[in-house]
Amino acid sequence: MTRAKSDPDGNLAQVRHVVLVLSGKGGVGKSTITTELALALSHAGKKVGILDVDLCGPSIPRMLSVGRSDVHQCDSGWVPVYTDAQKRLAIMSIGFLLEDPDEAVVWRGPKKTALIGQFVSDVAWGELDVLLIDTPPGTSDEHLAVLENLKKHRVDGAVLVTTPQAVSTGDVRREITFCKKTGVHILGIIENMSGFVCPHCSECSNIFSKGGGEELAKLTGSVFLGSVPLDPLLSSSIEEGKDFTQAFPDSATFSAISSISKTLLNSLRTP
Amino acid sequence: MADVPDNAPEHCPGTASEQAGKSASCQGCPNQVLCASGATKAPDPAIAEIGEKMSTVKHKILVLSGKGGVGKSTFSAHLAHALASDSTKEVALLDVDICGPSIPRIMGLEGEQVHQSGSGWSPVYVDDNLAVMSIGFLLSSPDDAVIWRGPKKNGMIKQFLRDVDWGDLDYLIVDTPPGTSDEHLSIVQYLSSTHVDGAVIITTPQELSLQDVRKEIRFCQKVKLPIIGVVENMSGFVCPKCKNTSQIFPPTTGGAEKMCADLDLPLLGKVPLDPRIARSCDEGKSFLNEVPDSPAAEVYQRIVQRIQDYCSNRVREEQSAT
Ligand SMILES: Nc1ncnc2c1ncn2[C@@H]1O[C@H](COP(=O)(O)OP(=O)(O)OP(=O)(O)O)[C@@H](O)[C@H]1O
Ligand SMILES: Nc1ncnc2c1ncn2[C@@H]1O[C@H](COP(=O)(O)OP(=O)(O)OP(=O)(O)O)[C@@H](O)[C@H]1O
Ligand code: SF4
Ligand SMILES: [Mg+2]
Ligand SMILES: [Mg+2]
Secondary structure, eight states: OOOOTTOTTGGGTTEEEEEEEEOSSTTSSHHHHHHHHHHHHHHTTOOEEEEEOOSSOOOHHHHTTOOGGGOEEETTEEEOEESSTTOOEEEEEGGGGOSOTTSOOOOOHHHHHHHHHHHHHOBOOOSEEEEEEEOOSSSSHHHHHHHHHHTTSOOOEEEEEEOSSHHHHHHHHHHHHHHHHHTOOEEEEEEESOOEEOTTTOOEEOTTOSSHHHHHHHHHTOOEEEEEOOOHHHHHHHHHTOOHHHHOTTSHHHHHHHHHHHHHHHHHHOO | OOSSOTTSOTTOOOTTSTTTTTSGGGTTOTTHHHHHTTGGGSOOHHHHHHHHHGGGEEEEEEEEOSSTTSSHHHHHHHHHHHHHTSTTSOEEEEEOOSSSOOHHHHTTOTTOOOEEETTEEEOEEEETTEEEEOGGGGOSSTTOOOOOOHHHHHHHHHHHHHSBOOOSEEEEEEEOOSSSSHHHHHHHHHTTTSOOOEEEEEEOSSHHHHHHHHHHHHHHHHTTOOEEEEEEEEEEEEOTTTOOEEOSSOOTTOHHHHHHHHHTOOEEEEEEEOHHHHHHHHHTOOHHHHSTTSHHHHHHHHHHHHHHHHHHHHHHHHHHHO
């Protein structure tokens, strides 16, 4: 790559804020929350990028209906894919670099570390207000690789996603230690999948319990950013790659997402 | 020699890896000459030792899914409970999720510690015939994070198989982390000199999950791990008030049923969403004992029966083959 050596930030030079989306637990909605926050921020007029570093299960392309055929290379690296004509939302997924997207990526850690290391600095983002990084579950090779390669640049912090039940908050509690040990500031905790309102009778069932995210925030002295309900309209929008924030602006789920994105944006403004 | 010696630098690729002795991190490592010579890449003697150790384990079942949070640990735990409800059977549950161990909580063993015995580590017992092992038992507090790179995780898994005093077992169930990564490669590799009955694949109904699970199935085929069948979990929710069913995780591409038909795999059953399952897990109790007459418990029992049948058929086939 022909990046100017004098510029240590390289492709991230014009990226104002970098936010990691993390969770020690799998399937809590990291990719969903990343997608919805990105949509909400871009509709609020921000320029947003999503970097998906989940090698074994990259979900972002499907959630935003973009394909790898849309990716190109230029002098300064990979050109991200834009989801809109105004180029307000840019996506780059590590899944795009794989030869056969249906093949299992059965790589040991060191190989992943090498690819992610390269990938993180090789995307030509241009000017962005916020770059969101969607990560795989756990605290392992991928996470360490991302952090190591972003060290040169400033990382604003991490948003931790959990579901309400103890099985999940227990893992996220360990993730908080990961953040502390690696010097990543915790921007806040989001509780996802909290409470399901039956579309037939409006009865609310706490399928995965309730309140665990807020409790965890209290326990660990972190900011609680809010909770997002378990909403079949959200899961089906995500399945079909449709923009939930545009399709259901009157829903309780939408107002939860937009309030979280506002709080997040404010916390980025006041460092 | 361990995969990552204590004196190796942080980025050691593992002494048995292709890159051993040659990667950038090997520069200046005291073991570089030895690693570069290829001597450390010889088949790990632990594989034979594990083979020996596992010869007293009749059935080995792996629980897998490419996707996170679909209920692997919940299923592993309930499979173990159900198998151990027959007091003549010895059952063990091994958690190889090194970074996110859930099994101690789900089995009601939070805060338990592993003990060293003459013949190795002794597992923690839920019942006389139900033993559990997890890295969670080696951590000193609920805040402890295991921030390990692949090679170090592999070393731990090796120890779990070789150095735990499992005794004679009818079933060893292995709960795995999401994805196809070091842990999965290691468990398959370390068990390669023993017979693994097969894998149970867990998925949820939506395509986002199936797209990862299909990859996991390819992984199984690649490493020649037989697939016992697929369980669709979180399959629909019946409102306790109005009894209407909602597809919270919609099967937009036909769910596990269509995938199984396409790939010619048995669908073992569909477990509905039930808040009492999540609560039982949080409380460390068996849902099968808590609410035995619920539709979800019935589905679990039927799935367990099919897995038992699969295992005993395999024994019969083997006997008739010899
Ligand atoms: N609030 C919600 N309401 C309904 N469905 C949701 C919600 N949040 C997430 N989901 C659904 O749950 C599933 C898991 O979410 P997602 O893939 O975002 O989790 P993840 O944490 O990224 O998983 P992984 O650990 O595998 O990367 C998806 O199918 C998603 O559509
Ligand atoms: N059928 C179900 N109904 C309600 N809750 C369930 C059901 N199955 C699993 N759960 C709950 O969903 C959460 C995720 O399940 P579990 O931890 O078993 O998933 P996993 O696949 O092991 O996750 P990971 O990928 O993080 O290891 C748990 O809190 C569990 O109690
Ligand atoms: S030489 Fe390389 S592979 Fe060998 S122990 Fe050192 S770092 Fe690890
Ligand atoms: Mg994800
Ligand atoms: Mg698990």
